[in-house]
Amino acid sequence: MRPLVTTFSSWARRSAVSFVAAAAMATPCFATPFFFSTGNVDGRIGTASRPDSPAGIEIESADDFVLTNPTTLTQATFIGLLPSGLPLASISQIVVEIYRVFPNDSNVGRTSGPPTFSTDRVPTRVNSPSDVEVVGRDSGVSGELSFSASVLSPSFTVANSVVNGINPLPNVLTMGEGPVTGEEVQFTVNFLDPITLPADHYFFVPQVLLSSGNFLWLSSIRPIVSPGTPFPPGFTDLQSWIRNENLAPDWLRIGTDIVGGTTFNAAFTLTGTVPEPSTLLLITVACFALIGGRRPTRTAIPSP
Numbered sequence: 001m002r003p004l005v006t007t008f009s010s011w012a013r014r015s016a017v018s019f020v021a022a023a024a025m026a027t028p029c030f031a032t033p034f035f036f037s038t039g040n041v042d043g044r045i046g047t048a049s050r051p052d053s054p055a056g057i058e059i060e061s062a063d064d065f066v067l068t069n070p071t072t073l074t075q076a077t078f079i080g081l082l083p084s085g086l087p088l089a090s091i092s093q094i095v096v097e098i099y100r101v102f103p104n105d106s107n108v109g110r111t112s113g114p115p116t117f118s119t120d121r122v123p124t125r126v127n128s129p130s131d132v133e134v135v136g137r138d139s140g141v142s143g144e145l146s147f148s149a150s151v152l153s154p155s156f157t158v159a160n161s162v163v164n165g166i167n168p169l170p171n172v173l174t175m176g177e178g179p180v181t182g183e184e185v186q187f188t189v190n191f192l193d194p195i196t197l198p199a200d201h202y203f204f205v206p207q208v209l210l211s212s213g214n215f216l217w218l219s220s221i222r223p224i225v226s227p228g229t230p231f232p233p234g235f236t237d238l239q240s241w242i243r244n245e246n247l248a249p250d251w252l253r254i255g256t257d258i259v260g261g262t263t264f265n266a267a268f269t270l271t272g273t274v275p276e277p278s279t280l281l282l283i284t285v286a287c288f289a290l291i292g293g294r295r296p297t298r299t300a301i302p303s304p
Contacts, residue, residue, distance in 0.1 A: 031273035034071050038063065038220040039228025041267045046081045046158040046180055046216030047242055047254055051095045051138075051207045057245040059166070061217045061254070062099060062129045062203040063266035064238040066231055069274045073195040078206045078268040081156060081182040083213035088185070093209040094147045096189055097136040101201045101238070105130035107249070121168035122250040123257060127238045129203040131249035137191055147189045156184035162258055163214055166244045172257045180216060194272070201235060204268055220267040239263035 052058035076096060082088075099105070102117070102125045111117040117125040137145040158180050165174035187208070208215035224230060224237060231237045241251040242258070255263035 030276040031072075032276070034067075034073075034272040034274050035269065036065050036229045037227060037269040038265045038267055039224050039226070040221060041079050041184070041218045042221045043156070043158055043218075044262075045160045045162065045176065045219045045254065045259070045264055047161065047219075047240070047266070048163040048214045049080075049205065049207045049217050049242075050215060051093060051209050052245060053093075053209055055209075055212075056214075058207075058248075059163075059242070059244045060097065060129075060205045060207065061240060061242045061266060062205045062251070063240045063268065064101070064201060064203050065270060066201050066235045067197055067199050068232050070196065070198050071272050071274050073197070073270055073272040074191050075271040076189045076191075076204070076206070076268060077186060078189075078266070079152065079184065079186050079218050080206075080208065080267075081158060081180060081216040081218060082185050082210065084155065084182050086183065086210065086213060088149045088151070090211040091147075091149055091208060092211055093207075094139045094145065094187065094189060095136060095207040095209075096138075096145065096191075097133040097205040097207070098195065098197065099129035099133050099203040099205065101203070102126070102128045102130050105132050105134065107131055119250055121247060122252055123169065123172065124253075125250065127236075128241050128251040128253075129205070133205075134197070134202070135195055137189075137193060137195065144193050145189050145191050147187055149185050149187050151183055152186050153184040155181060157181040158216065158218065160259060161216055162242060162254060163216070165258060166242055166247055166252060168247060168250075172252055173260050174258055176259045182216070184218070201238075203238075203241070204270065206268065218267050219264045222263060222265040224265065237265070240266050 047061040048059045049061035050059050111119050111125055139145050139147055160176035161178060161180045162176055165177055206217065240254045242254050243251045252258055
Protein backbone atom coordinates (compact mmCIF):
# COMPACT_ATOMS: atom_id res chain seq x y z
CA MET A 1 0.00 0.00 0.00
CA ARG A 2 1.29 3.47 -0.87
CA PRO A 3 1.96 5.71 2.16
CA LEU A 4 -0.20 8.77 2.83
CA VAL A 5 1.43 12.17 3.31
CA THR A 6 1.17 13.67 6.81
CA THR A 7 3.47 16.27 8.35
CA PHE A 8 1.84 17.68 11.46
CA SER A 9 0.72 16.45 14.88
CA SER A 10 -2.98 15.96 15.55
CA TRP A 11 -2.68 18.33 18.51
CA ALA A 12 -1.40 21.14 16.30
CA ARG A 13 -4.14 20.58 13.75
CA ARG A 14 -6.83 20.65 16.45
CA SER A 15 -5.37 23.89 17.75
CA ALA A 16 -5.35 25.41 14.27
CA VAL A 17 -8.95 24.33 13.64
CA SER A 18 -10.05 25.87 16.95
CA PHE A 19 -8.16 29.06 16.10
CA VAL A 20 -9.84 29.27 12.68
CA ALA A 21 -13.27 28.67 14.17
CA ALA A 22 -12.79 31.32 16.83
CA ALA A 23 -11.56 33.86 14.30
CA ALA A 24 -14.33 33.10 11.82
CA MET A 25 -17.01 33.54 14.50
CA ALA A 26 -15.50 36.66 16.02
CA THR A 27 -17.42 39.20 13.92
CA PRO A 28 -20.05 37.35 11.87
CA CYS A 29 -22.26 40.44 11.51
CA PHE A 30 -19.56 42.32 9.61
CA ALA A 31 -18.44 39.63 7.16
CA THR A 32 -18.55 40.46 3.45
CA PRO A 33 -20.25 37.89 1.19
CA PHE A 34 -18.03 35.98 -1.24
CA PHE A 35 -19.28 34.37 -4.45
CA PHE A 36 -17.48 32.86 -7.44
CA SER A 37 -18.89 31.18 -10.55
CA THR A 38 -17.38 29.81 -13.74
CA GLY A 39 -20.70 30.46 -15.51
CA ASN A 40 -22.95 28.25 -17.61
CA VAL A 41 -22.22 24.79 -18.96
CA ASP A 42 -21.18 24.65 -22.62
CA GLY A 43 -21.73 20.99 -23.51
CA ARG A 44 -18.18 20.48 -24.79
CA ILE A 45 -16.97 17.77 -22.40
CA GLY A 46 -17.77 15.78 -19.27
CA THR A 47 -14.97 14.32 -17.16
CA ALA A 48 -15.13 11.62 -14.51
CA SER A 49 -14.47 12.53 -10.88
CA ARG A 50 -15.11 9.95 -8.18
CA PRO A 51 -13.67 8.77 -4.85
CA ASP A 52 -11.91 5.44 -4.62
CA SER A 53 -14.33 2.53 -4.13
CA PRO A 54 -14.73 -1.16 -4.98
CA ALA A 55 -16.41 0.03 -8.19
CA GLY A 56 -13.29 1.75 -9.50
CA ILE A 57 -10.09 3.64 -8.75
CA GLU A 58 -10.13 7.29 -7.71
CA ILE A 59 -10.42 9.94 -10.43
CA GLU A 60 -10.01 13.66 -9.72
CA SER A 61 -11.08 16.44 -12.09
CA ALA A 62 -9.96 19.93 -11.03
CA ASP A 63 -10.64 23.55 -11.98
CA ASP A 64 -9.26 26.69 -10.36
CA PHE A 65 -10.44 29.71 -8.38
CA VAL A 66 -8.75 32.62 -6.59
CA LEU A 67 -9.20 34.11 -3.12
CA THR A 68 -7.79 37.62 -2.67
CA ASN A 69 -8.55 37.63 1.07
CA PRO A 70 -8.81 34.94 3.74
CA THR A 71 -12.24 33.44 3.08
CA THR A 72 -14.58 30.97 4.74
CA LEU A 73 -16.36 28.75 2.20
CA THR A 74 -19.79 27.54 3.29
CA GLN A 75 -21.34 26.17 0.09
CA ALA A 76 -20.48 24.93 -3.38
CA THR A 77 -22.49 23.90 -6.41
CA PHE A 78 -21.41 22.01 -9.49
CA ILE A 79 -23.15 20.57 -12.53
CA GLY A 80 -22.61 17.11 -13.93
CA LEU A 81 -24.03 14.26 -15.91
CA LEU A 82 -25.55 11.09 -14.45
CA PRO A 83 -26.39 7.98 -16.49
CA SER A 84 -29.83 8.27 -18.10
CA GLY A 85 -32.61 7.05 -15.83
CA LEU A 86 -30.44 6.72 -12.75
CA PRO A 87 -32.40 7.97 -9.71
CA LEU A 88 -30.87 10.70 -7.56
CA ALA A 89 -31.08 8.27 -4.65
CA SER A 90 -28.20 6.42 -6.33
CA ILE A 91 -25.81 9.18 -5.24
CA SER A 92 -24.05 7.55 -2.30
CA GLN A 93 -21.11 9.87 -1.49
CA ILE A 94 -19.74 13.30 -2.33
CA VAL A 95 -16.20 14.43 -1.57
CA VAL A 96 -14.82 17.95 -2.09
CA GLU A 97 -11.07 18.56 -2.14
CA ILE A 98 -9.11 21.82 -2.34
CA TYR A 99 -5.61 21.93 -3.83
CA ARG A 100 -3.11 24.74 -4.20
CA VAL A 101 -1.21 25.32 -7.44
CA PHE A 102 2.05 23.46 -8.10
CA PRO A 103 4.81 23.75 -6.84
CA ASN A 104 3.05 24.23 -3.49
CA ASP A 105 2.54 21.02 -1.49
CA SER A 106 4.52 19.09 -4.10
CA ASN A 107 7.76 17.13 -4.51
CA VAL A 108 9.45 19.32 -7.13
CA GLY A 109 12.57 17.15 -6.97
CA ARG A 110 10.86 14.33 -8.87
CA THR A 111 10.29 16.65 -11.86
CA SER A 112 12.69 17.88 -14.56
CA GLY A 113 12.68 21.38 -13.08
CA PRO A 114 12.18 24.60 -15.08
CA PRO A 115 10.83 25.42 -17.51
CA THR A 116 8.43 22.45 -17.96
CA PHE A 117 8.66 20.57 -14.63
CA SER A 118 7.86 17.40 -16.58
CA THR A 119 8.06 13.86 -15.22
CA ASP A 120 8.41 10.49 -16.87
CA ARG A 121 4.60 10.33 -16.94
CA VAL A 122 3.34 13.83 -17.85
CA PRO A 123 4.54 16.63 -20.17
CA THR A 124 4.39 19.37 -17.53
CA ARG A 125 3.32 20.24 -14.00
CA VAL A 126 3.29 24.00 -14.62
CA ASN A 127 -0.04 25.45 -13.37
CA SER A 128 -1.29 22.02 -12.30
CA PRO A 129 -2.86 21.23 -8.94
CA SER A 130 -0.32 20.30 -6.28
CA ASP A 131 0.62 16.73 -5.36
CA VAL A 132 -1.61 16.66 -2.27
CA GLU A 133 -4.75 18.44 -1.15
CA VAL A 134 -4.84 21.30 1.35
CA VAL A 135 -8.18 20.30 2.85
CA GLY A 136 -11.22 18.19 2.05
CA ARG A 137 -14.76 17.42 3.14
CA ASP A 138 -16.56 14.08 2.82
CA SER A 139 -20.27 13.30 3.11
CA GLY A 140 -19.23 9.93 4.51
CA VAL A 141 -17.73 11.63 7.58
CA SER A 142 -20.22 12.89 10.14
CA GLY A 143 -20.40 16.68 10.42
CA GLU A 144 -18.32 17.52 7.33
CA LEU A 145 -20.80 18.16 4.51
CA SER A 146 -24.38 17.61 3.39
CA PHE A 147 -25.64 17.65 -0.18
CA SER A 148 -28.72 17.77 -2.38
CA ALA A 149 -29.20 17.23 -6.10
CA SER A 150 -31.76 18.37 -8.65
CA VAL A 151 -32.30 17.41 -12.29
CA LEU A 152 -31.84 20.35 -14.66
CA SER A 153 -32.54 18.32 -17.81
CA PRO A 154 -33.53 14.64 -18.19
CA SER A 155 -31.52 14.43 -21.43
CA PHE A 156 -28.30 16.35 -22.02
CA THR A 157 -25.51 15.46 -24.44
CA VAL A 158 -21.84 16.39 -24.16
CA ALA A 159 -19.69 16.33 -27.27
CA ASN A 160 -16.80 14.49 -25.61
CA SER A 161 -15.82 12.72 -22.40
CA VAL A 162 -12.85 11.47 -20.37
CA VAL A 163 -13.27 8.50 -18.03
CA ASN A 164 -10.74 5.74 -18.72
CA GLY A 165 -8.31 7.48 -21.07
CA ILE A 166 -6.07 9.01 -18.40
CA ASN A 167 -2.72 7.61 -19.45
CA PRO A 168 0.93 8.37 -18.72
CA LEU A 169 3.41 9.33 -21.43
CA PRO A 170 3.72 8.49 -24.26
CA ASN A 171 -0.03 7.77 -24.55
CA VAL A 172 -1.57 10.91 -23.04
CA LEU A 173 -3.28 12.08 -26.25
CA THR A 174 -6.50 10.08 -26.74
CA MET A 175 -8.75 12.83 -28.19
CA GLY A 176 -11.34 11.84 -25.60
CA GLU A 177 -13.88 9.04 -25.47
CA GLY A 178 -16.70 10.57 -27.47
CA PRO A 179 -20.17 11.95 -26.76
CA VAL A 180 -22.30 10.91 -23.78
CA THR A 181 -26.00 11.54 -23.08
CA GLY A 182 -27.44 11.51 -19.59
CA GLU A 183 -29.27 13.52 -16.94
CA GLU A 184 -27.94 17.03 -16.28
CA VAL A 185 -27.86 17.42 -12.51
CA GLN A 186 -26.92 20.30 -10.22
CA PHE A 187 -25.34 19.36 -6.90
CA THR A 188 -25.47 21.68 -3.89
CA VAL A 189 -22.93 21.00 -1.16
CA ASN A 190 -23.16 22.65 2.27
CA PHE A 191 -19.98 22.60 4.31
CA LEU A 192 -21.21 21.75 7.80
CA ASP A 193 -17.57 22.21 8.78
CA PRO A 194 -16.79 25.42 6.83
CA ILE A 195 -13.52 25.63 4.90
CA THR A 196 -11.40 28.67 5.81
CA LEU A 197 -8.49 29.42 3.48
CA PRO A 198 -5.87 32.18 3.16
CA ALA A 199 -5.67 34.32 0.03
CA ASP A 200 -4.18 32.16 -2.74
CA HIS A 201 -4.82 30.41 -6.05
CA TYR A 202 -6.61 27.06 -5.62
CA PHE A 203 -8.17 24.13 -7.45
CA PHE A 204 -11.65 22.80 -6.63
CA VAL A 205 -12.22 19.04 -6.98
CA PRO A 206 -15.73 17.58 -6.53
CA GLN A 207 -16.10 13.78 -6.54
CA VAL A 208 -19.37 11.85 -6.77
CA LEU A 209 -19.85 8.15 -6.10
CA LEU A 210 -22.86 6.47 -7.71
CA SER A 211 -24.37 3.04 -7.13
CA SER A 212 -23.70 2.35 -10.83
CA GLY A 213 -22.04 4.22 -13.68
CA ASN A 214 -19.95 7.38 -13.57
CA PHE A 215 -20.58 11.01 -12.70
CA LEU A 216 -19.17 13.35 -15.35
CA TRP A 217 -18.36 16.95 -14.36
CA LEU A 218 -19.55 19.25 -17.14
CA SER A 219 -17.39 21.93 -18.72
CA SER A 220 -18.28 25.63 -18.69
CA ILE A 221 -17.63 28.47 -21.10
CA ARG A 222 -13.98 29.46 -21.42
CA PRO A 223 -12.96 32.24 -21.16
CA ILE A 224 -15.39 33.06 -18.35
CA VAL A 225 -18.28 35.32 -19.38
CA SER A 226 -21.40 36.56 -17.57
CA PRO A 227 -22.95 35.18 -15.39
CA GLY A 228 -19.50 33.86 -14.49
CA THR A 229 -17.08 35.73 -12.23
CA PRO A 230 -13.99 37.24 -13.89
CA PHE A 231 -10.65 36.41 -12.30
CA PRO A 232 -9.12 39.30 -10.33
CA PRO A 233 -6.35 41.37 -11.94
CA GLY A 234 -2.96 39.67 -11.82
CA PHE A 235 -4.37 36.12 -11.91
CA THR A 236 -4.86 33.80 -14.88
CA ASP A 237 -7.82 31.47 -15.26
CA LEU A 238 -6.11 28.08 -15.57
CA GLN A 239 -7.53 25.19 -17.57
CA SER A 240 -9.02 22.04 -16.06
CA TRP A 241 -6.79 19.12 -15.08
CA ILE A 242 -7.42 15.44 -14.30
CA ARG A 243 -5.67 12.41 -12.83
CA ASN A 244 -6.52 8.95 -11.63
CA GLU A 245 -5.02 6.92 -8.83
CA ASN A 246 -2.49 5.35 -11.18
CA LEU A 247 -1.19 8.70 -12.44
CA ALA A 248 -0.97 10.40 -9.02
CA PRO A 249 0.78 12.53 -7.87
CA ASP A 250 0.96 13.86 -11.45
CA TRP A 251 -1.86 15.54 -13.41
CA LEU A 252 -2.78 15.96 -17.09
CA ARG A 253 -4.42 18.93 -18.81
CA ILE A 254 -7.80 17.73 -20.05
CA GLY A 255 -7.73 19.94 -23.14
CA THR A 256 -4.08 20.37 -24.05
CA ASP A 257 -2.80 16.88 -23.17
CA ILE A 258 -5.72 14.43 -23.47
CA VAL A 259 -8.12 15.92 -26.06
CA GLY A 260 -5.53 18.08 -27.83
CA GLY A 261 -5.68 21.58 -29.25
CA THR A 262 -8.12 23.10 -26.76
CA THR A 263 -8.72 24.03 -23.11
CA PHE A 264 -11.67 23.66 -20.72
CA ASN A 265 -13.18 25.12 -17.58
CA ALA A 266 -15.63 23.22 -15.36
CA ALA A 267 -19.04 24.33 -14.06
CA PHE A 268 -19.06 25.26 -10.36
CA THR A 269 -19.78 28.02 -7.87
CA LEU A 270 -18.44 28.81 -4.40
CA THR A 271 -20.18 30.81 -1.68
CA GLY A 272 -18.76 32.09 1.60
CA THR A 273 -17.73 35.13 3.58
CA VAL A 274 -14.71 37.41 3.92
CA PRO A 275 -14.25 38.75 7.48
CA GLU A 276 -13.89 42.43 8.31
CA PRO A 277 -10.30 43.78 8.24
CA SER A 278 -9.84 43.65 12.00
CA THR A 279 -10.03 39.85 11.96
CA LEU A 280 -8.12 39.17 8.72
CA LEU A 281 -4.72 38.88 10.38
CA LEU A 282 -6.02 36.46 13.01
CA ILE A 283 -7.64 34.23 10.39
CA THR A 284 -4.61 34.41 8.06
CA VAL A 285 -2.32 33.11 10.81
CA ALA A 286 -4.82 30.37 11.63
CA CYS A 287 -5.19 29.38 7.98
CA PHE A 288 -1.47 28.95 7.45
CA ALA A 289 -1.30 26.85 10.61
CA LEU A 290 -4.11 24.70 9.25
CA ILE A 291 -2.43 24.30 5.83
CA GLY A 292 0.80 23.31 7.52
CA GLY A 293 -1.12 20.74 9.51
CA ARG A 294 -3.50 19.46 6.86
CA ARG A 295 -4.90 16.01 7.44
CA PRO A 296 -3.49 13.07 5.47
CA THR A 297 -4.56 13.44 1.86
CA ARG A 298 -6.89 10.98 0.20
CA THR A 299 -4.42 10.90 -2.70
CA ALA A 300 -1.46 8.66 -2.02
CA ILE A 301 2.09 9.33 -3.12
CA PRO A 302 3.92 6.34 -4.65
CA SER A 303 6.78 4.94 -2.60
CA PRO A 304 10.23 5.62 -4.07
